Amino acid sequence: AAGVIQSPRHLIKEKRETATLKCYPIPRHDTVYWYQQGPGQDPQFLISFYEKMQSDKGSIPDRFSAQQFSDYHSELNMSSLELGDSALYFCASSLGDTGETQYFGPGTRLLVL
Amino acid sequence: LAKTTQPISMDSYEGQEVNITCSHNNIATNDYITWYQQFPSQGPRFIIQGYKTKVTNEVASLFIPADRKSSTLSLPRVSLSDTAVYYCLVGFTGGGNKLTFGTGTQLKVEL
Numbered sequence: 309a310a311g312v313i314q315s316p317r318h319l320i321k322e323k324r325e326t327a328t329l330k331c332y333p334i335p336r337h338d339t340v341y342w343y344q345q346g347p348g349q350d351p352q353f354l355i356s357f358y359e360k361m362q363s364d365k366g367s368i369p370d371r372f373s374a375q376q377f378s379d380y381h382s383e384l385n386m387s388s389l390e391l392g393d394s395a396l397y398f399c400a401s402s403l404g405d406t407g408e409t410q411y412f413g414p415g416t417r418l419l420v421l
Numbered sequence: 422l423a424k425t426t427q428p429i430s431m432d433s434y435e436g437q438e439v440n441i442t443c444s445h446n447n448i449a450t451n452d453y454i455t456w457y458q459q460f461p462s463q464g465p466r467f468i469i470q471g472y473k474t475k476v477t478n479e480v481a482s483l484f485i486p487a488d489r490k491s492s493t494l495s496l497p498r499v500s501l502s503d504t505a506v507y508y509c510l511v512g513f514t515g516g517g518n519k520l521t522f523g524t525g526t527q528l529k530v531e532l
Binding site for chain 2: 396400
């Protein structure tokens with residue numbers, strides 16, 4: 309079965325640069341979630357979108373923004389990168405935003421130097 | 422969101438049954454209990470979800486007592502490949518579906 313696709317899988321950036329992470333949800337899924345997992349930490353919710361509208365917001369820095377497009381894929385834009393942004397970024401998708409199971413992608417590992 | 426408490430770590434041997442208990446004293450009426458498994462550097466993987474009593478699927482069972490203040494994930498006959506972090510999550514299913522991960526349980530399975 310098709311899974312959540314994330315690209316790139318690995319990304320190296322320098323401080324103050326920008327990065328764009330992409331997420332392609334499971335076909336027919338209309339809800340996308342972004343999570344950040346720092347080294348040795350538990351995943352932390354950043355933001356979610358349902359039917360192309362932001363549905364919930366967590367601990368996402370103001371330097372980050374995200375959107376969901378008409379084909380339901382989502383992009384997380386990160387600017388003025390800091391060393392502390394180095395982490396695994398996971399995208400998850402679900403069909404609906406009312407408690408349906410979330411399926412996670414393989415993640416993007418971002419390293420900020 | 423209800424806070425959850427799990428053991429930080431557990432050790433087991435191949436072939437044994439492993440039971441991981443999660444406490445969630447403040448669980449709300451609408452909350453479901455969901456367990457995820459995570460291997461290093463991989464995305465969490467859904468294992469099982471339940472509301473009350475017992476739920477079983479091909480990989481695990483979930484036991485929830487009547488008061489729902491705790492739940493137990495049961496993994497039958499674990500193998501080395503079950504070594505992972507297991508997260509218990511409690512959340513409302515009526516909207517605002519973000520998952521709040523607490524500190525999971527690191528299960529280590531040995532020969």
